[in-house]
Amino acid sequence: MRQIFPAAEGAAEIGPIPRRGRRQEAGPAVTALGALYAYPDAAAGAAPWLRASMVASVDGAASLEGRSGGLSGDADRLVFSVLRSLADVILVGAGTARAEGYRPVRDDEVWMALRDGRAPVPPIAVVTGKLDLNDDAPLLAGSAEGARTIVLTTEAAPAARRAAVARHADVVVAGRDAGAPAAAVGALAARGYRRVLVEGGPGLLGQITAAGLLDEICVTVSPVLEGGRAGRIMAAPQAGPGAAAGLRLAHVLEDHGFLLCRYLRVR
C-alpha cells in the first residue's frame, strides 16, 4: 500500500499489509495509518466528530449481491480495522446490522496500540425505529461488559420490544420518531463517545449528512463494476432540503487498484 496524495517525498510506502489474525501487534503500516487517520483535536471538544467509512465500486454501488464485503480487499480491511481502533463508538443503521450480520467487535479485530487507554474495543451503536433485531444473536446477547451494544431508538418504538432488547443491550431512547439522527448522536456524546465511526448504511448516512452532522468520509473505491443494480453509498431521506456539501481531499492511498480516499467536510 502506498500514499499517492499528497505526494509524500520518500515516505510513499505505507508498508506491507500485516497478516490477518495478528491484530494485536501493530507494525509500521498500522502506525502510519493510525497517524494518517487520527481524529482531529476538535474531536476531543464538546461536539462529537462523525467520520463515515464506506466502500463503493467504480460505478458507485454500495454492495455486491446485497453486501459490501464483495467490494472490499486487503487494504480496505486493514484501514477498516484501523478506523475501528481509533473510534470511541461505531454507529450503524439497523438495515446494515441485519444485512451484514453485525456482531460486537472482538479484541483481535482492533489494534490495541491505537486504543489510547480506552476500553479494548469500541461498542456498536445500532440505530433502529422498529427494533427488529434478533435478541439472541451475538450483537445483542454477546457484547462484552465495557462495550455493551447500544441500541438507539425512539419514543415511537414498540414498548414490548424495547423491554426485550433492554435485557441484553443498553437501550437509549433518543428523539420522538425516526428521522432525527442528531438526537442519537447527542445521546452518544452524553455518554462520552465523541469519536464516532459511522459504518453506514446508505439510509443512515443520508440522514446524518442531511442533518449537517457529517465531518468526514473515508471512501474506498474498489476496482469493480457492479453493473448498476445496487444503490449508492448514500440515500437521501424522503423529505427535507438537499444536503450537497463541499469536501477537501485529505489523502489518497493505493493498493492493487483500490483507492482509499479520506475527505474532510468544508465548513
Ligand SMILES: NC(=O)c1ccc[n+]([C@@H]2O[C@H](COP(=O)([O-])OP(=O)(O)OC[C@H]3O[C@@H](n4cnc5c(N)ncnc54)[C@H](OP(=O)(O)O)[C@@H]3O)[C@@H](O)[C@H]2O)c1
Ligand atoms: N458500501 C458500504 O460501505 C456499505 C456500508 C454499510 C452498508 N452497506 C449496505 O447497505 C445496505 C443497507 O443499507 P440501508 O440503507 O438499507 O440501511 P441502514 O442505513 O444501515 O439502516 C436503515 C435503518 O436504520 C434505522 N434508522 C435509520 N435512521 C434512523 C433514525 N433516525 N431513527 C430510527 N431508526 C433509524 C431504520 O431501522 P429500522 O428499520 O429497524 O427501524 C432504518 O430502516 C446493505 O446492503 C449493506 O450491505 C454498504
